[in-house]
Amino acid sequence: MKIADADILLVPGLGDVPAGHWLNRWRDKMANARFVELPGGHAPVFKAWMDGLVEAVADAQRPVVLVAHSLGVLTVAHAARHFEHGKVRGAFLVAPPDLGQTDPAPHFDTTGFHPRPTGPLPFTTRVVASRTDPSCAFDTAHEMASDWGAHFQDAGESGHIDLASGHGPWPDGLISFAYLMKTL
Template identity: 35%
Template structure:
């Protein structure tokens, strides 16, 4: 899969991804990448975030791979259950990193309007990366979301929320998971060709 023929769409979570975040590093490194820009990163509203993701996907001339983090993962799940068939077909796969469990007891109030989390399988290949010490989603909850979404799931040891606070600024090893997802996408394309 040639990266030049793919549009990488970065889907940040709550409060966005600052310049030191791995998503920002990846945006600088990956050819043909862009970021979903939400109007309000501090007070996210599910309908607005999903609509902006839909607009960003619809405006791409190339097939899209979503690179989502935290609340961005939940936004992808909500988008997938209500997107049109034409728009869904544009997405070839999704890398879902450290999904935020907006149904957990200690979830920040600003994120609660994203609950409940859709439990339907995503209609494209996905790879979910969680951590065994992520305060936003336990390892068991990440596995459950992965199972419900039909995602291949990997739980990292001691990776926290896989963000700048947990030391994941460049997250070069994360590219291995992106390549693994792209291999899954190619396998699916070959099976359906």
């Protein structure tokens, strides 16, 4: 599938997405990419995030490919069973968080987001995780990908794959995303 043939929905994580973050850069590069509006970015409410994502997918005019970061990854995994069958063709899930870890413990109400869903996602999925992500152990991220029937990609020692860890443009991620699109 060509990028131009899909609606690319960007699902952010907790908080604001800084201007230089790779999600913003990708939105600026792809005319058909847009952020899913999720209320209360710093104090997310599970039902509001789920409803916002399900509504955004339903409103899309073309096949959907989801690109999610951090808490957005868990939102996609939870919402997957609520999407219209076949509407979402793929998902590129980056830096999934482990909300069950205690150090550092999540600083928001995780009700609904945790525990994470298990079972295969109903669309082609790639999970990208770092060996040095403070929000999720590498083995746990690998387990999530396995549970979801996803291809797992080792991003090396890349922190949380965000602006703070030096991932503004993130060209390797864009190449990986393009490869996912070719497989759809």
